Amino acid sequence: MFIKQAWNGQIAVWKAVVLVSLGGLALTLVVSIGVSLALLFLVKSGLMYFNHVAIHTVFFSFILSAFGIFAVRSLWLCAANPKGKISHALVRFWAIILGAYIFAVLMHVNN
Numbered sequence: 001m002f003i004k005q006a007w008n009g010q011i012a013v014w015k016a017v018v019l020v021s022l023g024g025l026a027l028t029l030v031v032s033i034g035v036s037l038a039l040l041f042l043v044k045s046g047l048m049y050f051n052h053v054a055i056h057t058v059f060f061s062f063i064l065s066a067f068g069i070f071a072v073r074s075l076w077l078c079a080a081n082p083k084g085k086i087s088h089a090l091v092r093f094w095a096i097i098l099g100a101y102i103f104a105v106l107m108h109v110n111n
Contacts, residue, residue: 028067061110
């Protein structure tokens with residue numbers, strides 16, 4: 001339910017910033033590290049033979065892209081308050097910065 005409300009921009013601005021952008025980024029990185037460790041374990045234990053770095057790169061790119069689209073859209077729509085407070089303008093600025101950061105990380109990972 002929270003994810004649907006965040007996607008539609010129906011949550012409070014502070015929830016969008018704290019829970020969606022910062023919490024979501026931390027959760028994305030923790031999941032990515034967990035998958036990387038699981039892949040490394042499978043390769044080192046001899047259960048599977050594959051290039052775990054390439055698989056992790058693809059997985060990390062996918063999960064970070066999905067998070068980036070979700071977070072930027074959620075932040076942008078939550079900041080669409082007609083009151084025009086400065087905090088809403090800062091949230092939109094944060095959405096742009098977060099989107100640029102995720103884009104830069106993806107470009108770095110895929111090179």
